[in-house]
Amino acid sequence: MTTHDDHVMHTWNLTRDTDSDEISIDLWTDGENVRVDGGPDDGHDDDRGRRAVDQLLSKYAAAGYRLVRDYAVNSPAVQDDTDGEDETPDGGPEKCHECLASVEYEPNHSSDYREGPAWLCTGCRWGQYVTA
Ligand SMILES: [Zn+2]
Incomplete structure (x- = not known):
C-alpha cells in the first residue's frame, strides 16, 4: 500500500483471523509520527511515537488481532x-x-x-x- 516509505522507520503488520482484516502501523523516522492503515482506526495519525504504537498494539490484541510481523524500514532520523x-x-x-x-x-x-x-x-x- 505504501509506495514511498523513506519516512518510515518501523512497520507493524497485524491481522485478524475471523475476518482477515489487516492493519499496518508505521512509525516515522522522526520517532514521533505514527500512522495507521486499515482496521478500525484507518487513517489515524498520532505523534506520540512508540508510546502510541504500544497502546495501539495492545488495543488491537484485545480486539483479536495478532501481530504477523514487524520490521525496521529505515534508520531513525538524526535529531x-x-x-x-x-x-x-x-x-x-x-x-x-x-x-x-x-x-x-x-x-x-x-x-x-x-x-x-x-x-x-x-x-x-x-x-x-x-x-x-
Ligand atoms: Zn566595524
Missing part, C-alpha cells in the same frame, strides 16, 4: 540539536574587517534589500549576511 534560533553558526568573522570591533550574530537581520541571518559589527555596523 538536529542546533535547531534554535539563537544558535551561532560556525565560520563567522571574529572581528570586523573595517574597524576590528567584535562581530555579533544577528539571526534575523533585515536591510533594504535582504532579510535573514547576518554577522554585524558592534562598532561600525558593517554587516555580512550568512551564506548557507
